[in-house]
Amino acid sequence: MTEKVWGGRFREETDSLVNRFNASIGFDRRLYVQDIKGSMAHCKMLARQGIISDDEASKILAALGEINREIERGDLLISDDYEDIHGLVEKTLVGKTGSLGEKLHTGRSRNDQVALDVRLYVRDVIHHITALIRETRITLVKIAEDNLDLIMPGYTHLQRAQPVLLSHHLLAYNAMLKRDGERFNDSLKRVNILPLGSAALAGSTFNLDREMVADELGFDGISENSMDAVSDRDFVLEFLFNASVLMMHLSRLSEELILWSSQEFSFISISDAFCTGSSIMPQKKNPDLPELIRGKTGRVYGHLISLLTVMKGLPLTYNKDMQEDKEGLFDSADTVEICLEVMTKLIGEISFNRERLRAAAEKGFLVATDLADYLVVKGMTFREAHEIVGRIVLYALDKGKELNEISLDEMRGFARKIDQDVYEWLDTEMSVKRKKIPGGTGHDAVRKSIKKEKEDLRI
Numbered sequence: 001m002t003e004k005v006w007g008g009r010f011r012e013e014t015d016s017l018v019n020r021f022n023a024s025i026g027f028d029r030r031l032y033v034q035d036i037k038g039s040m041a042h043c044k045m046l047a048r049q050g051i052i053s054d055d056e057a058s059k060i061l062a063a064l065g066e067i068n069r070e071i072e073r074g075d076l077l078i079s080d081d082y083e084d085i086h087g088l089v090e091k092t093l094v095g096k097t098g099s100l101g102e103k104l105h106t107g108r109s110r111n112d113q114v115a116l117d118v119r120l121y122v123r124d125v126i127h128h129i130t131a132l133i134r135e136t137r138i139t140l141v142k143i144a145e146d147n148l149d150l151i152m153p154g155y156t157h158l159q160r161a162q163p164v165l166l167s168h169h170l171l172a173y174n175a176m177l178k179r180d181g182e183r184f185n186d187s188l189k190r191v192n193i194l195p196l197g198s199a200a201l202a203g204s205t206f207n208l209d210r211e212m213v214a215d216e217l218g219f220d221g222i223s224e225n226s227m228d229a230v231s232d233r234d235f236v237l238e239f240l241f242n243a244s245v246l247m248m249h250l251s252r253l254s255e256e257l258i259l260w261s262s263q264e265f266s267f268i269s270i271s272d273a274f275c276t277g278s279s280i281m282p283q284k285k286n287p288d289l290p291e292l293i294r295g296k297t298g299r300v301y302g303h304l305i306s307l308l309t310v311m312k313g314l315p316l317t318y319n320k321d322m323q324e325d326k327e328g329l330f331d332s333a334d335t336v337e338i339c340l341e342v343m344t345k346l347i348g349e350i351s352f353n354r355e356r357l358r359a360a361a362e363k364g365f366l367v368a369t370d371l372a373d374y375l376v377v378k379g380m381t382f383r384e385a386h387e388i389v390g391r392i393v394l395y396a397l398d399k400g401k402e403l404n405e406i407s408l409d410e411m412r413g414f415a416r417k418i419d420q421d422v423y424e425w426l427d428t429e430m431s432v433k434r435k436k437i438p439g440g441t442g443h444d445a446v447r448k449s450i451k452k453e454k455e456d457l458r459i
């Protein structure tokens, strides 16, 4: 039989299938920390307002503290006999304090209680995730700093485009992760609002001090509208969106690591400890970890779409559909956390194949744009220069040569303005160096950007 926090109105026992289907204890058990914390704040406020006595409050607080410790130690098992975590905490409290514990729910409903617990949970998770993002960024910036001399091809359409610093490429991911962290932090001003005091939907008859509870729990403010407060889950959706964007970034980085470690690219190798083998092909060393990060991105997107869909047709205020917010939220938080941890370690386990990277940057006319820029400096319009360089590339393709292997005479056949100094423009290293512009791949620009990021990360 399920222990319920309702029942008076019912003549018959709930069907066991209904218990099984209706219960959320199987997954909301992890909210016990937030539930007890919220209950403690509510209890203190009830005493301060004279709704319960100080003596009653201290007994309830002591019992709640005990429940917390017992769950933590594993002495109190979160049993499936309860409908949800709120029921479990309340029933256990009543078990410890008798009818006194029954006073705790004064002026409160599970509707504002669950909204509170989820807000506290999302807030905690955001703090954890932003700390993990910071770790990943620190690792990226360190690798960028240690490999400032490494040149590789930059790509568009997965076709070699222009030479870039490997550091510049890695710092692009740092920039994405930085925005991800900012997005999570920005959302806190909407997450960190106290819904308690909204009760079931209409607010409470009791003279509750909501500001006090908000202070006690570290909220920035109280919700403005009780009906909104118990039925709003857009803070969860925002979290899921932010998690999805973050996963998309991790997935793109994963994709590059997978490509780069292929024999076709051979730009990197990942240490044995971070790869796996095949059950049949003895020679295989597979990049399972980045593949899994890429794969797990799908489930986080799924949770976002799923909750958007759950919410779209709900009339105000609370509807049981909303219980479906939790599993996706928890799974997204767990997924994002483990993926960030894995990514941080994984990128620390990469060694770069300097020769391959450099050789790839030297082949495929990556300095063609530099040659066009050179012609512009010599007085041509860019469109004219573009056309001529296109023709030189065709010529070079026919001859099986790179641009810097074409003689000055051959080149002058295409444009008289070309002089000996053109070869400085056809040098891969120089091509990178010339991108001095802030935000560009030039060594100086990248060095500056590393300095800035280190300041931002306080390392």
Ligand code: ARG
Pocket (backbone or CB within 6 Å): 024, 028, 084, 110, 111, 114, 318, 320, 322, 323, 324
């Ligand atoms: N387990 C419920 C949930 O997660 C708690 C709120 C129940 N409220 C109610 N009116 N049935 O949404």
